[in-house]
Each structure stands twice: as structure tokens, then as C-alpha cells.
Amino acid sequence: MRRILLATLLALPSCADQGGGATLNYYFTYDPRSLDPALSTDVPTGEVVSLLFDNLTQFDADAQLIPGLARAWDTDPSGQRYTFHLRTGATFHDGRPIKAADVRASLLRALAPGVTGGRSWPLYPIRGARAYAAGESKGVDGISVPDDSTVILTLEEPLNIFPKLLAMPVAAIVPTPVTADFDQQPVGSGPWKFVSWSHDDAILLARNERYWQGQPQADSLRIRIIPEPLTQAAEYEAGQLSVVEVPVGETRRWEQTHADELQRRPGLKALYVAINTTRGPLKDLRVRRALNHAVDVPTLLTTAFAGRGVPAAGALPPGLAGYDSTRSPYRYDPAEARRLLAEAGYPKGFSLRLWRTQRAELARLAQSIQQGLGEVGIRAEIVERDASSARAAVRNGEADLFLTDWWADYPDPENFNYPLFHSRNKGPGGNYAFLADRMLDSMIVRARATTDEAEKTSLARAIDARVFELAPWIFLWFPVDIWAAQPDVQGWRFPLVFTGQRWLEVKRTQ
């Protein structure tokens, strides 16, 4: 209904007019929790932190790791000791130069038990960090600062993704001690300076003219808070937003009316149904494979998601090392599903519960999955809850199936393999399938530790193949993101990782 209305009512041509002044207009779907990096647990907070602050390392729009406040870094042969060399000339927005001591103080602050951010895990690999965060020790002996421009971080064990973890918002460098209202009026060192924040309304940032990477092209960046996707689209069509994510239901129309403005690429994310491998019939591999054969993924993708996805034959999305484009997904084959169920001792099927959150786009998907399962004799009852209740039940192992997705925090196969499939992360850690496979665990651990890139990639590929074989998920697809940028906006690319677009090169030509 909504789509038809939009299609008819918006059929008139729209000319973008963003008004004068070099202000770029962006938006978040909800208000950031805070502007303090230590409290960045959600995407809007992480994004705005990446604009206001700097990290030792950072990501570009293509999710490549590039130097940040550290101009270079090196690793000792063990892969356990990282030395970061800071660039000279970088300053906080208040003019104070950034020194190695600031890095140390910032990391300690993010870990400090009193901050209760709850999201300091990217720093846990540092030796002594976990104990410090738990309030069991007074310092972190893995952080040392030999001089003003060198920071040495020693890890508990070798971890090749560590420089990527330092690009996460929680590891941003802040001017300590911070002011009491730091979460509302932050002082950072990033390309944009804080101007104002009207909650649930807008955040205004001004360019940092002294930024070490060169000042941003635009004068200011206004970030509106717009919760409703169709309103976001309308704001763009009225010329009030510089860029917008195209709503799924609008895909077909925008592909015709805004063809030249669209950017599409597969995001670093996966849409899947976690199968709890510890519950009843789902313990049986044949049953889990039967579930995969029972769902018609290609049809679902076309009908419910406007074809915005790449069918998944594993958990690693295209764009990550280890993705194997040659492996075929489980094919839709109800007869094979019934055969597998009969072989496993369930010729008449069984009943289970499929959990989902209240996200509207998942409703139709859950029903289609339910229908597919029903056709092979599996009676699925859909349980719909708000996100936190659903997640709590799933983490406690109470859900048979859980329809959800996973977005990469940092661009590395480890960010899928370790949290989603290592037995240590069962439940709250992200392994909602409660998978515990010794072979998989050992490969994941090896892939985390190796300093050899080629070995890391081949391990990632082998892990993904093993995951596919064990069928801990109903593999659905890797969503393809589609964004539009106004014709007068130049230099904007939508980032693969949420912190990967810092709006430095973006400008308006009119």
C-alpha cells in the first residue's frame, strides 16, 4: 500500500535544491546514546565519535585499515607486541598537542570500571586490561609510553586483528581529564568540531580547520535524527538530505527514478537464522541441513527484499578475505529436506519456535520461512518480541531458531568467525547457535594468532567451509546496501564499516 502511494505520488520530477551554504546534511535513525567514546555501544554514537575524534588507526570507506594518529606501527615477530609511532602536529580542538600519554590515559579511561560503558572489549587483548576493567588491578601493564611519540601495547596473546580493534570508537583518543559534560560537549581532535546537539533533533558539527589530514571540504555537517525510513527518503527527495539509504520497499522505483544517484555494494553483514544446535532435534546435523533445504532463499530474496542481497553459502560476506564465491548455497529442495528428516528419525517432522524481533522487514521473512518449514513437516511457531527481550531469550539458549543479522564492527573474517562460532562466545558473545566444534575452535584460534596473511586467509576460507558444512544457521543472504547521493554532492562513498566515512573529501558543487 505504502509503496503504491509513494510510487504514484512521487512520480512527479523532483529537483534537488539544498539551499545555499556549504553545509552537508546527513542523518541518523536514532539519537546517539552519548558523544563520549567510552559509551559508544550503538551505531550513531560510533559514527559521530569517528567524526569528532581520532584513533591510532582508522578505516577508509572501503574498509581498509589506514594510519590515524599513529603514522606507522610495527609488530615484533611473536605478534604480541605492537609499537605505534604517533604523528607530530596533531592537536585536540582546544589546541593542546596530542602526546603518547594522552593515548595511555584514553585507553585506561575507556577500560576504567567506573565508566561502565560496557563496550571496552576491543581493548581486552591488551595485557592486564581485563583485570583492570573488572576492578581487580590498579593499572594495565600492557600499555607503556617510552616517549611522547611512542606507545607500546603488549597483548595477552598474539592477535593479528589488534590494529583494527584500535580503530573502534571506544579506542578514540580523548583529552583527559575530561570535563563533567564531556558526553554532551565533547572536545576531540577529529576532522569535525562539536557545535551543538539538540536531542532527537539534530547535531551540528563545524570543520576543524587545523586537522592534520587537511580540513574538510565543507564548512559544516548537520546530522538530523530521522527515525522513519520513508521520511528519510522524503527529506532526500525534497533536497534536505545530502545522502540517504534507499528503503527496501522503494528499491525498484528509485532504480528507475534516481539511477544516476545510486551506489550499491554488499555490506559486511549477513542475514541468517541461528539454529540452536543444543536443542532437541536440532542437535542432529541432518535436521539442520534439512532446514536449509526447506527454505527457498532466492525467491524470498526477490519477493521480500527486492533482490537486495547475495545468497549465502557460508557466513563470510563478499569483500572479506576467505569469502568463497565458488561454493554453492544449499539448494531449495523440499524432497531432500524430507528425506534428511526421515533419516534423522523425524519422518513426521516436529514442532519448534522461531524467534524474531519486531523489525518490520523481518515479519514477512519469518512467515515465509515458517511456510517453507511447514511444507517439509516442521511446524514453526513465530515468537515476536522487542529486540532486548528476544536477544535475552536467545542468549539464554531458550530459542530454537532466531532470525537476525550480523554487521561487522571491523572488516575482518575474525569478526564473524570468532564471535559467531567459537565455543567461548556461546550465547551472549554472539554464538547464538551455541556451536561447539573442536576443529572449528582450533582453526579460529590459529587464524587469530598467525602473522602470516596468506595463512590467515586460507584458514578463514577453511573455517567458512566448515561452518557451512555444520549448518549452524539457515544461511539466507548477504544484504546489498543501496544509498543515494544528491547530484551536487561529490566525494561521498557509502562506507563498508560504519566509521569509514569521515566526510573529509565530501563537498557540494552548487
Next chain:
Amino acid sequence: MSRFLLQRVALLIPTLLGVLAITFLLLYVAPGDPVQAMVGERADPETLARLRAELRLDDPLHLQFAHYVSGVVRGDLGTSYITRRPILQDLLQRFPATLRLAGAAMLFAAVLGITIGIYGAWRPGSWPDRVSAFGAYLGVSFPVYWVGLILILVFAVNFRWLPPSGSGGGLAYLVLPALTLGMRSVAFLSRMTRAAMQEVLQSDFVRTARAKGLKETRVVLAHGFRNALLPVVTVLGLDFGSYLTGSILTETIFSWPGVGRYVLTAIDKRDLPAIQGSILFLSMVFVLVNLITDILYARVDPRVAYD
């Protein structure tokens, strides 16, 4: 009158205490874990346990409740689990936006609804009356969500007369959300006013007024409308109360930074103190509006105060 007022105010206290106890208990038994909502994905069990202890979520129910009530009595609605800001401050920051929107919607509804209603009663069966009856039918039938989006598409996207959403500061930002929000009230008010007026206009004193040779406008407005006010005030009061307590749909569609969205976010994030604080605050607003309505009642019809 003062005794009437005292009685009403005294009734507020048990009402609010009831709200306090019920919200606290309901949220306690509702499924979900606020700490897991706080930390997002990839939480380790130690962090979860530490935060749970810090937030006193491990305390027995009666201790948690006592702690909460003692805060409320001191005027402290607590601190949000998610934003770490005082809840009362967050609510007070957003309330002016809600007040502005509710006021505009109410003004629009009152002016249009009452005018249509009076005209309909004065000239029943005329074509404007029939059109307005149909309009009222549509007004209560169309979902707010749909109307809001259509208004945005027509007036903001196609004609570019008004901004699509946001609060901006200017009056232009208020027009579409106020129309969307007030639409149902226009429908109700017009029908309510029409019915009440029709009854009054057929009564003997109106006939007498006309027989005295008074001007028709004076007969209808001064003699007729004054006596039809009671049901109109009821609808105005109830609708205004519900608008002030947050219009979640309208605020969401129009990105309006009011309390409705604050409550919605709090529920979504399972921010227990923010949910409890908001409900208490909004209940207070609602009962206050009801109180004012009651007082207006007594002014309009002094018999009410003596009942």
C-alpha cells in the same frame, strides 16, 4: 469550589502511587534484560554481571522498589541506563516540543471542529454539513501514519511548500504534524459539537431568544453554543491530555523531538528507569490536564461542583 478542588487534588496522590507501583511491577516481570540491551552485541558475562550489580538489578524486588520510591519522593526520577543523563532533565528538555505540537494540533482541531459542528447543527442537511460528515468519517478512519506520509509527499516533496519533517524552530515545521495529529480531534469535535448544538438549538430558551428578535448569530453562539460546551470541553480535555503525553506515531513520522519518541526509545532499549520515569511524568501531566478539565467543567456548569 475550593472543596471540589481539594477533593480532586487529593485523588491525584493515590492515582500516581498506583501508576508507580504498577509500572514498576510490570517492568519487573516483563521479559528482557536491560543490561544486555545496554552493552549491545558481544558482551562478556563478567561485564554483564558487573553492570547488573552496579545498577542494583540483583537486589530483591522490595529493595529495588524502595530505592526507586525514595528517589521519586525527592523529585529524582533516576538516571537513564543508556544515556547516563537524569531522566527528568531529558523529559523536561523534550516536553516543550510536545507541548508546542499538542497546542497547535488542539488549536487547529478546536477552531475547525467547533466551526464545522456549529454550522452543521445550524444548517443540518446542507451540503457543507454532508461533506463534513463524510470528512469526519474519513478523519477517524485513516491511520495517522498514512495521513502523515501523504501530507509529507504532497506538501513537502511535490509542492515544496513546507519542510518534510524536523522541528527547525519556525512555524512552517509545525503545520504538517499539527494537521496530522489534530485530524482525529477535528472529526470527533465536529460531530460532538453538532450533536450537542442540535439538541440545544431545539430547546425552548432558544426559541424564546429567537422570538425576542435576537440576531441569529447571537442566538447560535451566545445562547446555543454556551450551553453545548460541556461535551466539547470533555473531548478537548481528553484529546489534549493524550497529545501531551506523547504522540508516538506523529513524532516518529515527522522526526519531532518530543517525549513520545523518548518513551519509544526507552522501551526499545529496555531502559527501565527511563520507562518508569516517563510513565510517571506523563501520568502526572495527564491527571493535571484532567484536573484542569474538571475545573473548566465546574466553570461551564456550576452544578458539577456541587455534585
